[in-house]
Amino acid sequence: MTTGTTTTADEAPLFGPESQFRAFFDDPRWALAIIRATVLEAAHPQIGAALADNSTFVAHPWRRLRNTFLSMRHMFDADPAVREREAARLNRLHARMSGSDARGRTYDAMDRATRAWVVAALFESAVTMCRLIGQPLDQDTMERMYAEYRAFLAALDGDAGELPDDLNDFWRYFDRVVEDELENTEAARIILNRLFDHLPAPALLAGAPTLWAAGRAVVGPLLGAITVASLPEPYRRKAGLPEMPGAPTLMQGAYLAAGLTRFLPEGWIDAETIIETLSLSPDSDDPRARTVAALRARMKRASALLRLLTPLSDETGPDPVPAASRITGEGRRSAEEFFRQVLDQTGDGHLDWPDLAAMAREMATRLDLDEPEETRLYDAFAAWWRELQATLDTDGDGRVSVDEYAAAVPSLAGPALIRVAEVLFDATDKDGSGTIDADEHRALFRTAFHRDLTTTDGTYGRSAFVGDFLSFMAGRRTNTPYDPLLADA
Amino acid sequence: MPRHVACVMDGNGRWAQRRSLPRTAGHRAAETTVIDIIEAARAAGVEWLSLYAFSTENWNRPGAEVDYLMRLVRRVVRKHAPLLLARGIRCRFLGAADPRIPRELAQDFEDLATLTADSRGMTLTVAFDHGGRRDIVEATRSLIRSGMPAEEVTERLFADHLPFPDTPDVDLVIRTSGEQRISNFMLWQVAYAEWVFPEALWPDFRAPDFLACLHTYRRRDRRFGGVPPQTNGDPS
Numbered sequence: 001m002t003t004g005t006t007t008t009a010d011e012a013p014l015f016g017p018e019s020q021f022r023a024f025f026d027d028p029r030w031a032l033a034i035i036r037a038t039v040l041e042a043a044h045p046q047i048g049a050a051l052a053d054n055s056t057f058v059a060h061p062w063r064r065l066r067n068t069f070l071s072m073r074h075m076f077d078a079d080p081a082v083r084e085r086e087a088a089r090l091n092r093l094h095a096r097m098s099g100s101d102a103r104g105r106t107y108d109a110m111d112r113a114t115r116a117w118v119v120a121a122l123f124e125s126a127v128t129m130c131r132l133i134g135q136p137l138d139q140d141t142m143e144r145m146y147a148e149y150r151a152f153l154a155a156l157d158g159d160a161g162e163l164p165d166d167l168n169d170f171w172r173y174f175d176r177v178v179e180d181e182l183e184n185t186e187a188a189r190i191i192l193n194r195l196f197d198h199l200p201a202p203a204l205l206a207g208a209p210t211l212w213a214a215g216r217a218v219v220g221p222l223l224g225a226i227t228v229a230s231l232p233e234p235y236r237r238k239a240g241l242p243e244m245p246g247a248p249t250l251m252q253g254a255y256l257a258a259g260l261t262r263f264l265p266e267g268w269i270d271a272e273t274i275i276e277t278l279s280l281s282p283d284s285d286d287p288r289a290r291t292v293a294a295l296r297a298r299m300k301r302a303s304a305l306l307r308l309l310t311p312l313s314d315e316t317g318p319d320p321v322p323a324a325s326r327i328t329g330e331g332r333r334s335a336e337e338f339f340r341q342v343l344d345q346t347g348d349g350h351l352d353w354p355d356l357a358a359m360a361r362e363m364a365t366r367l368d369l370d371e372p373e374e375t376r377l378y379d380a381f382a383a384w385w386r387e388l389q390a391t392l393d394t395d396g397d398g399r400v401s402v403d404e405y406a407a408a409v410p411s412l413a414g415p416a417l418i419r420v421a422e423v424l425f426d427a428t429d430k431d432g433s434g435t436i437d438a439d440e441h442r443a444l445f446r447t448a449f450h451r452d453l454t455t456t457d458g459t460y461g462r463s464a465f466v467g468d469f470l471s472f473m474a475g476r477r478t479n480t481p482y483d484p485l486l487a488d489a
Numbered sequence: 490m491p492r493h494v495a496c497v498m499d500g501n502g503r504w505a506q507r508r509s510l511p512r513t514a515g516h517r518a519a520e521t522t523v524i525d526i527i528e529a530a531r532a533a534g535v536e537w538l539s540l541y542a543f544s545t546e547n548w549n550r551p552g553a554e555v556d557y558l559m560r561l562v563r564r565v566v567r568k569h570a571p572l573l574l575a576r577g578i579r580c581r582f583l584g585a586a587d588p589r590i591p592r593e594l595a596q597d598f599e600d601l602a603t604l605t606a607d608s609r610g611m612t613l614t615v616a617f618d619h620g621g622r623r624d625i626v627e628a629t630r631s632l633i634r635s636g637m638p639a640e641e642v643t644e645r646l647f648a649d650h651l652p653f654p655d656t657p658d659v660d661l662v663i664r665t666s667g668e669q670r671i672s673n674f675m676l677w678q679v680a681y682a683e684w685v686f687p688e689a690l691w692p693d694f695r696a697p698d699f700l701a702c703l704h705t706y707r708r709r710d711r712r713f714g715g716v717p718p719q720t721n722g723d724p725s
Contacts, residue, residue, distance in 0.1 A: 304600035
């Protein structure tokens with residue numbers, strides 16, 4: 001990994017424990033800056049189109065957050081082998097993303113200038129965050145940090161030529177991109193207007209939809225207003241974003257308040273712990289899961305009590321809580337529920353290739369696949385997609401709608417789906433022993449064997465694995481290990 | 490002391506007619522009795538109390554009365570939820586599967602059951618939209634689906650497929666208003682139950698009447714036709 005622009009002597013300590021990047025990791029202010037950076041990225045037409053087509057952040061934001069976080073961890077790991085491996089994985093992942101946006105312009109996730117903008121937005125947001133909380137970085141730290149981010153880009157792209165060498169030139173570059181290239185993209189609008197208002201509950205809080213909805217109704221619009229107010233003025237004007245009275249004050253207040261957490265004892269706020277805890281599923285065998293399960297049970301009871309105590313406004317008032325799970329019962333999802341929670345990974349209301357690619361991506365990420373296993377998995381999913389398209393896409397528009405899916409549910413388990421199960425089994429069975437042992441199971445599902453799993457001698461055989469995969473995908477069974485993998489937000 | 494007491498809450502309509510009130514007034518008056526009996530049963534040490542609130546056949550009653558009943562039940566459930574929780578009464582609803590039950594009411598049933606799931610004081614089973622035969626048919630279906638060979642089916646195994654298999658056999662059934670019918674109520678569980686038929690209409694039935702019924706039960710000589718006392722439920 002040579003950057004060509006930074007000296008090799010600088011390189012070793014760049015990613016060490018003292019790196020600026022690491023210092024921000026556990027800082028809650030960083031969360032606000034990340035949201036802002038994501039909007040700036042999504043406002044780039046190329047990135048916006050790629051996000052709108054491929055990203056799962058609308059339907060599964062928490063899973064996406066966790067993956068991004070872990071990926072960043074690897075990219076800034078002290079061990080160069082870990083960094084190179086992660087860079088190679090990210091490149092493979094992005095190489096699979098290309099297409100064209102609604103206006104017919106092509107996008108390519110491997111485009112070098114576009115990738116430079118991702119890094120630029122992250123860097124600028126970190127600097128802006130420090131300014132907003134009233135602790136601006138001094139020139140030396142800023143330059144050091146800039147070098148780190150350029151090295152990050154170089155690790156991905158081979159060199160950082162797309163970003164100016166010098167920090168002074170960077171600001172001109174940044175302003176020019178904001179002025180000339182950013183647009184009011186659909187992805188940016190979704191993040192600003194829809195994501196926070198409709199943010200699904202993370203796995204930890206999924207049992208308390210009422211509490212989650214109540215909290216979200218307050219926090220969602222606030223987060224939106226805070227993010228809008230922190231965006232560069234030229235972009236706000238171009239995207240027609242509202243200038244709300246008091247929003248800048250609110251935004252600075254929020255950053256300041258987040259900044260105050262630096263007075264908390266060290267180790268109180270640890271981003272990794274928070275993200276891991278939020279993604280915990282109650283039936284996982286993590287030692288914390290017992291506490292979490294107890295907590296969830298209490299929250300479930302609390303929301304039940306809350307609902308029961310809410311005065312009856314009107315006898316015919318609409319009930320905000322969908323009762324779908326109650327109607328279907330017997331541990332099966334309705335076709336619509338399954339479509340929304342599992343199949344439509346990108347949350348755009350249709351099933352097409354990016355949805356299945358997102359499933360393959362999630363599985364490949366969890367299993368930490370290298371080539372050629374990763375391509376085999378993608379190929380199996382692609383074959384399944386062709387099968388689905390052939391059987392389900394009755395109106396021939398190239399994608400599958402909920403109605404088309406619901407009408408043809410029984411024919412979902414074709415040979416290509418079985419093939420996906422088999423390829424997934426081979427990929428999970430790392431040592432090629434023909435069975436999946438507890439560690440291999442944990443890699444894919446992040447949990448040990450379930451009690452009711454049909455295992456022989458503490459292993460999980462091929463036919464049982466294929467059978468369980470099919471009963472999840474075709475039988476729409478709930479409460480399987482696949483739920484945290486594909487269905488949880 | 491009977492372990493499991495069930496009440497068929499009969500006579501609300503007649504209670505209202507005798508007072509020249511609409512039938513719905515009788516249902517409203519039943520609320521007081523329900524709370525009174527729950528309290529009396531708990532105090533007397535009854536571990537399981539079942540109330541027969543609404544049978545599958547009751548859907549045939551006039552639409553307005555059914556509507557009124559649904560709203561009334563919803564109000565009662567919400568009103569007394571904190572009390573039931575504080576008293577340590579585990580509540581659950583037997584039946585309650587018909588799509589004609591309003592969604593909001595079903596949600597309230599579910600919430601109350603969730604809320605009190607860990608209570609250990611007394612288990613209150615409210616048979617709402619319940620039919621004894623339907624439960625047996627459902628259990629049979631579930632048994633067939635489980636693929637059990639016919640000769641291996643025993644009474645105990647069959648009972649495991651009924652809804653709420655932990656419910657012990659009913660020891661005493663109280664049917665108010667002097668009517669002497671079973672009316673398709675918990676058919677499997679009442680196999681060896683003693684029956685008492687007090688003349689009082691349900692809205693007039695009170696804790697002392699309930700205790701009198703328990704007293705009658707204690708004087709009865711239960712023989713179970715030579716069968717052991719508990720054929721299902723707790724395996725002790």
